[in-house]
Amino acid sequence: MPRHQSILRHCDLTGAIDKVLAGYSYGRKSVGGLSMIQRFAAAFVLALIAALPSRAEDKLLNVYNWSDYIAPDTVKNFEAASGIKVNYDVYDANETLEAKLMAGHAGYDVVVPTAMPYLAREAAAGVFLPIDKARLKNYANLDPQILAAAANADPGNKFGVPYMWGTTGIGYNVAKVKAVLGDAAPVGSLKLLFDPANAKKLAACGIEVLDSAQELFPAALLYAGRNPLGRTDADIAKATEILTAIRPYIRKFHSSEYINDLANGDICVAFGYSGDVVQAKNRAAEAKNKVEIAYSIPTEGAMIWIDMMAIPKDAPHPGNALAWIDNILDPRVAASISNTVAYANPNEKATSLVAEAIRNDPGIYPPQEVRKRLFFDKPVTPEFERARTRAWTRIKTGS
Amino acid sequence: MNARRFGVVALPYAWLLLFFLVPFLIVLKISLAHEAVSIPPYTPLFDHGRLVVTGANYLFLLSDALYWRAYLGAIRYAAIATAVTLLLGYPLAYGIARAPARWRGVLLMLVILPFWTSFLIRVYAWIGLLKENGIVNHALLSLGLIDAPLRLINNDFSVILGLVYAYLPFMVLPLYAQLEKLDPALSDAAADLGARPARAFWQVTLPLSLPGIVAGVLLVFIPAVGEFVIPDLLGGPNTLMIGKILWDEFFTNRDWPVAASLAIAMLLLLALPMGLMRRFLRGVA
Known part of the structure; x- marks a missing residue:
C-alpha cells in the first residue's frame, strides 16, 4: 500500500529523477550505512558476481x-x-x-x-x-x-511471510470535525464520509480519499449494507452511485498526500491506511501545531492489508x-520495527515487547471484538479489475 | 575521407536507431500482444514459430469514450499551457536577445537555473506555495487582501501554472536562439521605411522568428501532453489527462498491451498534426 511520503513514489515513475533523488535521499542516510558511490560500486561488483557461474x-x-x-x-x-x-x-x-x-x-x-x-x-x-x-x-x-x-x-x-499489517479506515482532525458536525459527529462510522449530508458539510475543511478502487469500492458497498467483496456489475453500479454522490465534496484522490495534509491541518477527513494516519498524528504532535489527528476503524467493518515478505x-x-x-x-526484531514504524506486526510473541503506546492503540492493535469486523480482500478477475478501474476513473473525473 | 564522413552520419543514426526506433518497436510489439499471466505479462510475438499478433487492444481503445476524452483533456491542458508559455516566453526571449551582450549570459543562466534543482522538488515547492495553509494564502490573509483562503491548488489553474512553470525554459531557449540571430538593423530599416514599432514587429521580427516559435511550441506541447507528475501532484479530481490513464492501464490494470497501444496511439495522434503543423509553419516562414 502506498502509505508514505509520496516524493519517492513519483520518482519511481519518472525515470531520470528517480536516479537523482534515490541517490540523494537514500544514499545519505542509507540504512546499510553506505555512501552513494559505495552503493554504486556494490551494485557493480554485484552485477559482476552475478555474471559469473556461482558455486556457493x-x-x-x-x-x-x-x-x-x-x-x-x-x-x-x-x-x-x-x-x-x-x-x-x-x-x-x-x-x-x-x-x-x-x-x-x-x-x-x-x-x-x-x-x-x-x-x-x-x-x-x-x-x-x-x-x-x-x-x-x-x-x-x-x-x-x-x-x-x-x-x-x-x-x-x-x-x-507476513511482515506488518493494518487496516483501511478513517483519519480525522478531531477539533475540526467537531466544529463542523458537533459532538454527535459519527467519527467511528463510514457515515462520516459516505453520507452526502456529512460530506457536504466537511467539504469546506477538506476530504481526501485513497486513489484506489480496491479500497474504496468495498467501503462504499459496506456503507450500502452489501457484501463488501461483491463482484457483480450491480455492485460496481451501487458503489459508483455512492461514490458519485460524495465526489463533489472530495478535494483529492491520492494515496499518500493525506499524511501531510492531515498533519498540517489542511484537511478534516481522510480515508486511508491506519499506519499513515498514525504517522500524521505523530507528525502533528511533533510539530506542536495544535492539530489532533485520530484514526478509527469503522463500526461497519474495515479491510485488512498485509505486507508480505x-x-x-x-x-x-x-x-x-x-x-x-x-x-x-525474531520477536525482538519484529517489536523494534513496530516501535519505529507504528504498524502492528503479525508476530504473537512480539506483542508484549512492543511499546505500550503502540500495542494499546486500538487503531494499530485492534482488540478481539474489533478484529471480528475486519475482512480480507479476495482475488478478482482481470475483467473485473478493469471494469472497476474504469468505473473509478469515471467517478473521479465526474463523468 | 569517406569512412570519416560515414562515421559522422552513422553516429546520430545509430543513436536514433538504438534509443528511439528500438524502444518504439518493442512498445509496438507489446501493443500487438495479448495480456497474459506470466513474466513478462503479455504473450510472445512468436509462439512455436507462429506469429501471434492482435489488433484487439486498439479496437478496445475505440470502444470507450474515456480514452478520447483523456486525449482531448491532455491536448486542451497542453495547448493552453503552450499558448501561455509562448506569451510569457516571447517577450522574455526578446528582452534577453536585445539586452547588452555582457548581461545575456547572466539572464540566460537565470532561465536555466531552476534545472539545478530536481523537477519533482520544484513541483512540491508549488504545493507549499499554493495550498490552503500555504505561503501565498498566508501572505494574502495577513495583508488583509482576502478574508478566506483561496482555492489555488488541485484545480485547472494549478495544473496550467505547473505546466507553464516547468516548460517555460523550453520555450525561451529556442526563441532566444532565433531572436539573437536577427540583425537589429532590420528593425531600423523597417523604421526608416516608415513602419511603426508594432508594424515592424508584426511584419519583420515575428515572421523571422517563426522557426524559433515552432521549435518552442513543439518542445513544450509534446511533453506537456504526456505529462503525469504535474497533473498528479497539482491537479484535482477533475484533471483528466492521458498520462494518468496510461499509468492506470500499466500499473493498476497491469495490462501492458493496452498501455502500449495507448502509447502508440498517442504517438500517432500527436505526430500527425505536429508534422502537418511543422510543414505549414515552414511554408509560412
Whole structure:
C-alpha cells in the first residue's frame, strides 16, 4: 500500500529523477550505512558476481522494502549476526515493485508486496519461490489469524511471510470535525464520509480519499449494507452511485498526500491506511501545531492489508533471503520495527515487547471484538479489475 | 575521407536507431500482444514459430469514450499551457536577445537555473506555495487582501501554472536562439521605411522568428501532453489527462498491451498534426 511520503513514489515513475533523488535521499542516510558511490560500486561488483557461474551463495543479500518501514538497527544487527552484507533499497508503491518483478531479473532477494491483490497476482504469474518453512525456526511465532487472512491471497501461505499489517479506515482532525458536525459527529462510522449530508458539510475543511478502487469500492458497498467483496456489475453500479454522490465534496484522490495534509491541518477527513494516519498524528504532535489527528476503524467493518515478505524466483541469494526472513520473525526484531514504524506486526510473541503506546492503540492493535469486523480482500478477475478501474476513473473525473 | 564522413552520419543514426526506433518497436510489439499471466505479462510475438499478433487492444481503445476524452483533456491542458508559455516566453526571449551582450549570459543562466534543482522538488515547492495553509494564502490573509483562503491548488489553474512553470525554459531557449540571430538593423530599416514599432514587429521580427516559435511550441506541447507528475501532484479530481490513464492501464490494470497501444496511439495522434503543423509553419516562414 502506498502509505508514505509520496516524493519517492513519483520518482519511481519518472525515470531520470528517480536516479537523482534515490541517490540523494537514500544514499545519505542509507540504512546499510553506505555512501552513494559505495552503493554504486556494490551494485557493480554485484552485477559482476552475478555474471559469473556461482558455486556457493555469496555473503550478500539484496532487500527491496517499502520506504520508512524498518528499525534503524535492523540491517546492522542482521549483518553483525550473520556476516551477510545487506544492500537495502526502498520503493514507495506496490506498482513500482510489481513492474520490476513482472519485467523479470530485478536482482532482489527479498521483496515486500501487499498480499492483495499484488502478491496474489504476482504469485499467479510465477514470480516467487515457495518459502521453505522448515528453514524458518521462528515461523511458529506468527499469528494464525493473520496467516489465515493472508491465505486468501496466498493459499497455504506458500509464497509469502507476513511482515506488518493494518487496516483501511478513517483519519480525522478531531477539533475540526467537531466544529463542523458537533459532538454527535459519527467519527467511528463510514457515515462520516459516505453520507452526502456529512460530506457536504466537511467539504469546506477538506476530504481526501485513497486513489484506489480496491479500497474504496468495498467501503462504499459496506456503507450500502452489501457484501463488501461483491463482484457483480450491480455492485460496481451501487458503489459508483455512492461514490458519485460524495465526489463533489472530495478535494483529492491520492494515496499518500493525506499524511501531510492531515498533519498540517489542511484537511478534516481522510480515508486511508491506519499506519499513515498514525504517522500524521505523530507528525502533528511533533510539530506542536495544535492539530489532533485520530484514526478509527469503522463500526461497519474495515479491510485488512498485509505486507508480505517474498523471494523472487530469480533471486541470486535465496538462502540468505530465508535467513533475513527468519531474523525478521525474531520477536525482538519484529517489536523494534513496530516501535519505529507504528504498524502492528503479525508476530504473537512480539506483542508484549512492543511499546505500550503502540500495542494499546486500538487503531494499530485492534482488540478481539474489533478484529471480528475486519475482512480480507479476495482475488478478482482481470475483467473485473478493469471494469472497476474504469468505473473509478469515471467517478473521479465526474463523468 | 569517406569512412570519416560515414562515421559522422552513422553516429546520430545509430543513436536514433538504438534509443528511439528500438524502444518504439518493442512498445509496438507489446501493443500487438495479448495480456497474459506470466513474466513478462503479455504473450510472445512468436509462439512455436507462429506469429501471434492482435489488433484487439486498439479496437478496445475505440470502444470507450474515456480514452478520447483523456486525449482531448491532455491536448486542451497542453495547448493552453503552450499558448501561455509562448506569451510569457516571447517577450522574455526578446528582452534577453536585445539586452547588452555582457548581461545575456547572466539572464540566460537565470532561465536555466531552476534545472539545478530536481523537477519533482520544484513541483512540491508549488504545493507549499499554493495550498490552503500555504505561503501565498498566508501572505494574502495577513495583508488583509482576502478574508478566506483561496482555492489555488488541485484545480485547472494549478495544473496550467505547473505546466507553464516547468516548460517555460523550453520555450525561451529556442526563441532566444532565433531572436539573437536577427540583425537589429532590420528593425531600423523597417523604421526608416516608415513602419511603426508594432508594424515592424508584426511584419519583420515575428515572421523571422517563426522557426524559433515552432521549435518552442513543439518542445513544450509534446511533453506537456504526456505529462503525469504535474497533473498528479497539482491537479484535482477533475484533471483528466492521458498520462494518468496510461499509468492506470500499466500499473493498476497491469495490462501492458493496452498501455502500449495507448502509447502508440498517442504517438500517432500527436505526430500527425505536429508534422502537418511543422510543414505549414515552414511554408509560412
